[in-house]
Amino acid sequence: MSATQQNATVVQLSALREKTARPKGAAKRPVSNRFIGLIVPTAGIVLWEVLARTGVLAANTLPAPTVVGQTILELGRSGELWRHTSITLWRIVTGFLLGAAAGTLLGGLTGYVALARKLLDPLLQSLRNIPSMAWVPLFLLWLGIQESSKIGLISLGAFFPVYLNLSSGMSHVDPKLIEVGRVYRLSGLQMIWRVILPAALPEYIVGLRSGLGLAWMFVVAAEIMGASRGLGFLMIDGQMTGRASIILASVILFACLGKATDLLLETLGRRLLRYKTQ
């Protein structure tokens, strides 16, 4: 081994040492950042707890965080928690799947067929402008007070973001990539499957995630307007019986479940779009 080669090895080794030494320090930074983000909420909760305990905040309007936590535990123990969350989750999943399926179908159609776009898009765009709550009386009239009206409302919420994003994603695929498909003589279906859908996938996933967000918004509305089970009902029940801790418990459960389902879609999306991050 010549002297220069040896030198090179030494340099490489020290670089390696630096590399192995660095991750600890590098990993520390994001963690400390996350901690910084936690300071204010934690301080807020502590302050809230102290103010509630000392009686500055009335227990019947804003109970202490520990009381809210206890309420959730109690609900869990009595089986009430599962009774309400299971039906809410079922409504979300069914409504979201129906709405997303319809959005995918119509979004795909209008995104690919120009004539369908011209025919359907103006109508759907104008329907989108109707405030969601304005649908409630109609849905109740058409579908009754049972599950179908709730599911219908939730699917409507999930439908529009999925429809809009897929439709625009598919109609804005880079024509240069379409031309590559033409060079390789792809048939219409092959073109959709191998070029247009993969190209529109990032936008589609954005649509699915915001559709899911709206589905959660609509499930609250649907369960408030008339239900005998579900987290929204639990909330109204808490209001009727003057138990703020129940209302806060439902709010927290909504937040956690919403975040958890979004995380599922986010993970799925990241897996499908891993070519972007790799």
Added chain:
Amino acid sequence: MSSVEIARSSLDIQGVTKTFGSNGGGLLALEDINLHITPGEFTCVVGGSGCGKTTLLRIIAGLERGYSGSVILDGKRVIGPGLDRGLVFQEHRLLPWLTVEENVGFGITDLPSAERRARVAQYIDLVGLRGFEHSYPHQLSGGMAQRVAIARALVSHPQLLLLDEPFGALDALTRIRMQQELLRIWQAQQTTMILVTHDIDEAIYLADRIVIMSPRPGTIKRVICVEMPRPRDRTGFQLTELRKSIYREFFTNEDVPEDYEI
């Protein structure tokens, strides 16, 4: 160097005229283009912007409709695109969601998978990208991405490789290296190549024949045969003389630039 057995056949362009835009007020992009290209030949089409050189290439590729005249490859009239003609664009146009390997194999999905894999590996090797099979396009440099595009175009064993200013977006040094690479590939594959460029030096370095086009309307102004052995000395006397004569086709005598050295 061993070459792949590919049926090679001549290309005939007969009286091709193409008008863009509406009838009457349309722009005459190409007027009565006639060209015969023999198998294995390396042709460079040179011209300024708007001379119709890219349009001509797209017509040969089968991507343009509505022109008069005919393009005949292997005795058959060209209608629409086909795997018998590989095409490399100015931008690499790789599909961003596919790996290098998947991009190269994009056009040959009909082949049995074992054969397909072997071919893809062979052409990744040919363009010197072994080790990058699983990279995504955004991880590659411009030159590497264009190599993948060349492999994708060649993998279906086309009779004809069409290149539309393939190195126009690359930096000067990478461009020179890619020209050498392309020459090596051409010699190894013996595919007929037509390369469109505005770079006179590129044409002189690569071509058996240089087709000079002039704009408005797009016509062939002159065809020059370059009978010089390869590899050519870019700074040699013969090339310099040839460059001068081509410059004269584009500029009047007074503004022929002084000789320059690279």
